[in-house]
Amino acid sequence: MQQKRIALLIDCDNVSHTAIEGVLEELAKYGMVNVRHAHGDWKSEQLAGWVERLHPFGIRPMQQFAYTKGKNATDAAMIIDAMDLLYSKNIDAFALMTSDSDFTPLVLRLQESGFTVYGFGETKNPSPFVSACTSFIYVENLVHTTDAGKALADDQSKKKGRNDLRGDTSLVRLLRNAADQTASDDGWSHLSHVSEYIRNNSSFSVVNYGFKKLGDLIRASELFEIDMRYDGTAMFIRTIRKSATHTVQEVPV
Template sequence: MDNEMKLAVLIDAENISGAYIDIILSEANGIGDVIYKRIYGNWTTSQMASWKNTILDNAIQPIQQYSNTTKKNSSDSALIIDAMDLLYQNNLDGFCIVSSDSDFTRLASRLRESQKYVIGMGESKTPRSFISACNKFLYLDVLLTQTQETTVEEEEHTALAPKTCISHMDKSVPSHTDDIINEFSPDTTSGKDIKTIKQALIKLTEENSDDNGWIFSGTLGNLLNKQFSDFDVRNFGYKKFVPFIESLKMFEVNTITDTKNETVKHNYFRLKPLPRQRSHMIHRRNNRNK
């Protein structure tokens, strides 16, 4: 526990819906120990009423900020000032900034310059500049959809007969991936665009694999996360990295059981030959057999 990352969660209430609060706190608590939970907004306005019970139930400290002029979000400034105050107290390891607003791009960059870990959380509409400024960025709307779908599936599995459940579980991965591709518009810099991720996986594997082309799954995952702050297997409907990689059907998989602990598995990936390469290899093999 002493080595657990100490975090401050700072929420822009005027930009984020209270429907995400369970996901926000669950993700933050999964990353480290949440020391500060603060939420910013003009609590005299009717639009903030939906947050009232959420704040009380989760012991989040509301920070009041009046709007000095119309169409100006003064809460952003209050959040930024608080973040810098907390930074100079020097007892935090990271900050979780919850907003879809690009105004926090410079704040995220400044915190990282001070060697603090920055997690961004917002909706898919979040500007690329803020996403890229964070060490890690999570799409709250995507995670909420995944949570809702999981709940529905669990209810269906409980209600359906075993035969129907088997049919549901046998749903092919390619069609699942196609659904994800159609759901999100292509973005060559986005960690939620499947084509971009595939291209990155090829490049990272070719550059970092051993002499036989194998790369450890943990190494590949870390490299991908460093390249795309918003990469998360849950963006594509998966809970773990290895099943996601296997679903792409781009890699050979070698699973090794740990000699000291048989419950621990080490997964290694190697790119499969391209169709043209496979044809060439078969042609060469047939010539040798003549």
């Protein structure tokens, strides 16, 4: 299978450098990040943290002078860069690392041309940009630490518990709707079909809830019955209705 080629464009003026390693690791799940462009005014002291990340992660700095005070020339340069890459036909998907909602029209334009757009930004990111992306991950969930013990503790603290997951009405509605829409006549849904349905209908990412796999989030939510089939390699789920027990049931193989 041909590996997906991904262009990562970074708005260094509006996102922290601390999560770049986690962003690249996340994108490695989807393909090869063969274009890595970091946009900003590299004469600015505010980008000092980014300067230290360029060479270790093979990122190409794209200089953009601030011609007019108070105007963000970086946005325009990044949009032009994206459109040049779009027409080069050497890219299969885009990743935008920014916390600026002004890029929402760009996301929509790229998707209209058939490109997947992965979004990475801070929790302050406005909802229009988050919703426009094919999938969106908050960079706070991708920050690395050099202390292994602290990293493990942080991973555990980021995971949402049963009550938090079930208290998120948008998440519950998304999961249940995906399961119902992909269910066969017996009410069971293959998790891969559920995942594909979610991916086609929202910018949802399990990483934002502290999980690495959808199956782990499903188990933690206790919203579904679970049936592991094909020697435990395939997960099937079925919505627990109100008349049924609210404790997750794993059907014996």
